[in-house]
Amino acid sequence: MKTIWQHPWIVAACNILLVMALYTLSRFVFVWVNADLYPDINAAHLREMLCGGVRFDLTALLYLNALYLILILLPLPPFIRNKKAYQTAVNWCYWVPNIIGLLVNCVDMVYFRFTDRRTTCTFFSEFQNEGNLLSIFCQSALHYWYVTLFAVALCMILVLLSRKRWHITHYQIANIKYQIAYYIIDLALMLITTYFVVIGIRGGFGKYTRPITISNALQYTNTPRETAIVLNTPFSLMKSLENETYVHPHYMSDSEMERLMTPIHQRANNQGQMSTDNVVILILESFGKEYIDAGFAPFLDSLFTYSKTYRYSYASGRKSIDAMPSVLSSIPMLIEPFIVTPYSTNRVSSIADCLGREGYETAFFHGAPNGSMGFQAYARAAGFDAYYGMNEYDGPEAFDGTWAIWDEEFLQYYARTMSRMHEPFMTAVFTASSHHPFRVPNRYKGVFPQGSLPIHQCIGYSDYALRRFFNYAKTQPWFDHTLFVITADHTNENALPQYNNARGLFSVPIAFYYPGKTWDEPYDQSQAVSQVDIMPSVLAFLGYNKPFFAFGEDALTQHKQHPYAICYNHPLYQIMSDSTLILYDGQRVASNDMELYLQAYIQQYITRMIENRLTAEH
Numbered sequence: 001m002k003t004i005w006q007h008p009w010i011v012a013a014c015n016i017l018l019v020m021a022l023y024t025l026s027r028f029v030f031v032w033v034n035a036d037l038y039p040d041i042n043a044a045h046l047r048e049m050l051c052g053g054v055r056f057d058l059t060a061l062l063y064l065n066a067l068y069l070i071l072i073l074l075p076l077p078p079f080i081r082n083k084k085a086y087q088t089a090v091n092w093c094y095w096v097p098n099i100i101g102l103l104v105n106c107v108d109m110v111y112f113r114f115t116d117r118r119t120t121c122t123f124f125s126e127f128q129n130e131g132n133l134l135s136i137f138c139q140s141a142l143h144y145w146y147v148t149l150f151a152v153a154l155c156m157i158l159v160l161l162s163r164k165r166w167h168i169t170h171y172q173i174a175n176i177k178y179q180i181a182y183y184i185i186d187l188a189l190m191l192i193t194t195y196f197v198v199i200g201i202r203g204g205f206g207k208y209t210r211p212i213t214i215s216n217a218l219q220y221t222n223t224p225r226e227t228a229i230v231l232n233t234p235f236s237l238m239k240s241l242e243n244e245t246y247v248h249p250h251y252m253s254d255s256e257m258e259r260l261m262t263p264i265h266q267r268a269n270n271q272g273q274m275s276t277d278n279v280v281i282l283i284l285e286s287f288g289k290e291y292i293d294a295g296f297a298p299f300l301d302s303l304f305t306y307s308k309t310y311r312y313s314y315a316s317g318r319k320s321i322d323a324m325p326s327v328l329s330s331i332p333m334l335i336e337p338f339i340v341t342p343y344s345t346n347r348v349s350s351i352a353d354c355l356g357r358e359g360y361e362t363a364f365f366h367g368a369p370n371g372s373m374g375f376q377a378y379a380r381a382a383g384f385d386a387y388y389g390m391n392e393y394d395g396p397e398a399f400d401g402t403w404a405i406w407d408e409e410f411l412q413y414y415a416r417t418m419s420r421m422h423e424p425f426m427t428a429v430f431t432a433s434s435h436h437p438f439r440v441p442n443r444y445k446g447v448f449p450q451g452s453l454p455i456h457q458c459i460g461y462s463d464y465a466l467r468r469f470f471n472y473a474k475t476q477p478w479f480d481h482t483l484f485v486i487t488a489d490h491t492n493e494n495a496l497p498q499y500n501n502a503r504g505l506f507s508v509p510i511a512f513y514y515p516g517k518t519w520d521e522p523y524d525q526s527q528a529v530s531q532v533d534i535m536p537s538v539l540a541f542l543g544y545n546k547p548f549f550a551f552g553e554d555a556l557t558q559h560k561q562h563p564y565a566i567c568y569n570h571p572l573y574q575i576m577s578d579s580t581l582i583l584y585d586g587q588r589v590a591s592n593d594m595e596l597y598l599q600a601y602i603q604q605y606i607t608r609m610i611e612n613r614l615t616a617e618h
Helices: 010-033 043-064 066-073 084-113 122-124 133-143 145-160 176-200 214-220 224-230 231-241 254-260 289-293 298-304 321-330 349-358 372-381 409-418 455-473 531-542 593-610
Strands: 278-284 308-316 361-366 387-388 425-430 483-488 509-512 523-530 565-569 572-576 581-584
Touching: 010 043, 010 066, 010 084, 010 145, 010 176, 010 224, 043 084, 043 214, 043 224, 043 231, 066 084, 066 176, 084 145, 122 531, 133 145, 145 308, 214 231, 254 593, 278 321, 278 349, 278 455, 278 531, 289 298, 289 361, 289 455, 298 509, 308 509, 308 565, 321 349, 321 372, 321 387, 321 425, 321 483, 321 531, 321 593, 349 425, 349 531, 361 372, 361 409, 372 387, 387 409, 409 425, 409 455, 425 531, 509 531, 523 531, 523 565, 572 593, 581 593
Parallel strands: 278 425, 278 483, 308 523, 361 387, 361 425
Antiparallel strands: 483 509, 565 572, 572 581
């Protein structure tokens, strides 16, 4: 019995079971850390998701431990397999990948709160230009110290409880008969294990079984957000690395697709002189609509009473890099952020591109180091004349120590710079201070309401910075004939239960403010709008009369023909009207007008992305 217990196959099985148990323990802690995001999960449903998660854990662990399993089960001569040096090397092949897997799994316990999905390989593209990631990581590790301690404990348990030694007994090598039996038996065990490893990686038996992927987690969940409980981060990273970003769906013929939805816009009446009003677009970091409703942004709340706003207004994605293409080019985020896909070099148009051809001076502003988040590259591709980042910033020393120039100083710099530009101009600014690690300048500590979430005081500070920006802008000659567009890049953590749902995850303000103008319908409750509607709305307001490319529709001067908002709620597509929400997995047959429009929308997006047809000229 002792001999069997020391056999390498038994040792390997015990070690795989150990790490699987640690992943299950991590899943419990993940739910505990994010309990406020899952208020309706009962014990029975949690048990269902935990059991489903084992399937994804097994696949991830077989990937991570492939080399370890080969080395420990390879039927080498016993005198090699019994050597301590060989066994130590094999153990390191077990410890290193599994420690990395456990650590990235723990990181997502925190990072998930800001992305609402398990991390995929696009993370590395998103942050490839950030030079301060180590500092941010260290700050987060200290802030979420309990997750850090748990991660360290997991790694210690893995090393201490894993079986480190195995033994091939002497009688197996003392006789030629036993030597033959040894090689035959161990080779057979290795081949059998290899077969089951392949089955485990695929996710099941049967010739019709497709390899398990991220979307398979949906069969154990009630909402897309719950897939994060079923999945693990190593699995998401590996699967997103091997999958194609876009595969042509072929839902319908091209003619049917064009009939249902086309991104090429042309004003029916192209007569009349185009306006030369200035355009200023403010993209506010993490300004979910919830924070304004809860009273943490009193200035914006008051400004919106004089603006065109919408009850149902949504972001296209859940990350900052989703916002620029959506807001400025009317290109939504479907599946993965456009900026980090293989199609990011496609030719694109934008508000800046369209207006630049009409004589507008255009510029994009972001207070982070130049190149951060790929914003500078996209601004150039989108046709902006100039980019103003930390390198160009001219003002008081105001670096926040982590991300960018504080909003107060940078928005003042933004306003001063616009006053030196030639009119008409079109500019956009991306704020930064309402970002993790959620700090405010020392002089404002305790000034703004703390609320129940760390971000709340940052919202108050950025709202104050916006008040100062508008106070300065009002004194400038360009103010009265400028259209201000105010939105957010994405939402953040939720405190109000009415926002903790599929709609609330994407609910951001979209407001159009033109000084002195009274809107016919200032608060629109009859249609759903999203960030991709901003570009066509601005161009319609100005009377732009040339063809342009946009996935959105004019929601400012008229009612949208398709009053829907579409976003990607990983791993599902989501389409919303004022009264209906549909989650679509990309496979089911469409059964109503909303789903048919969504299918045409998806097919237009993927087809034109693959074929590099993202401008009206195409």
